[in-house]
Amino acid sequence: MVGRRFDAGFYERFYADPDTQVADEASVERLVRFVCAYLDYLQIEVREVLDFGCGIGLWRAPLERAIPGLRHYHGVEFSEYLCGVHGWAHGSAVDHDHGRPADLVVCQSVLQYLPANQARAAIRNLARHTGQAMYLEAVTKGDWVHSCDQSRTDGDVYLRTVDWYRRALAPHFVSCGGGLFLPKDTQVVLYELEQA
Structure with a gap:
C-alpha cells in the first residue's frame, strides 16, 4: 500500500468535501449512539476505546458525549499525514501493539484495504486487543x-464475500448484530436470535 494513497487529497475527497464525502458527522453520531446504547443494554462498561484506522477522528467526540x-480514546492510524495533523499513534490494524486490551475496539472501513493475508492477521490482532x-x-x-x-x-479496495469475513472472524468473535462483535469467550448472555 503506497503511503500517498492516504494523503490530504484522499481525506479531502472522502471526508471533507460535502459533495463526495462517504460519511458526515451526523451519520457517525447516530452510529456511535447506537453502538453505545447496545453496549449499555448488554451491560458492557466502556472506559477505554482503541480506534484502529481512526482517520480524522469522527468517533472521538460522539464517544465522549x-x-x-x-x-x-486512543486513535491508531496508518496515514502518516493524519498522524501529523491529529497526533494519532502511527500503526496498522495488522500489527499495532497497544500493550493491553481495550473495552471497545473500533475498526471501521479498514479491512477492505488489506490483502487477504493481512486482513486475517488484522482480525487476529483485533481479537487480541478486544x-x-x-x-x-x-x-x-x-x-x-x-x-x-x-x-x-x-x-x-479488496472486495471479499461476507462469508470470507464470517469465516475469518468465527474463531475469535461472536457476532451480535449491528457490526458489534464480542470475544468468543464472552460472559455476556446472548439469545440465539441476537447472534447474527
Whole structure:
C-alpha cells in the first residue's frame, strides 16, 4: 500500500468535501449512539476505546458525549499525514501493539484495504486487543453492488464475500448484530436470535 494513497487529497475527497464525502458527522453520531446504547443494554462498561484506522477522528467526540465516564480514546492510524495533523499513534490494524486490551475496539472501513493475508492477521490482532466488544465495518462484494453509493465510496479496495469475513472472524468473535462483535469467550448472555 503506497503511503500517498492516504494523503490530504484522499481525506479531502472522502471526508471533507460535502459533495463526495462517504460519511458526515451526523451519520457517525447516530452510529456511535447506537453502538453505545447496545453496549449499555448488554451491560458492557466502556472506559477505554482503541480506534484502529481512526482517520480524522469522527468517533472521538460522539464517544465522549455518549460515554461520560470514558477515560481514554486512543486513535491508531496508518496515514502518516493524519498522524501529523491529529497526533494519532502511527500503526496498522495488522500489527499495532497497544500493550493491553481495550473495552471497545473500533475498526471501521479498514479491512477492505488489506490483502487477504493481512486482513486475517488484522482480525487476529483485533481479537487480541478486544477486551469487551468490537465494532467492525468492512465493505463486502455484496455491499459494493447493493448498498454502497459508488460515487462516494472508495472502490479501490479488496472486495471479499461476507462469508470470507464470517469465516475469518468465527474463531475469535461472536457476532451480535449491528457490526458489534464480542470475544468468543464472552460472559455476556446472548439469545440465539441476537447472534447474527
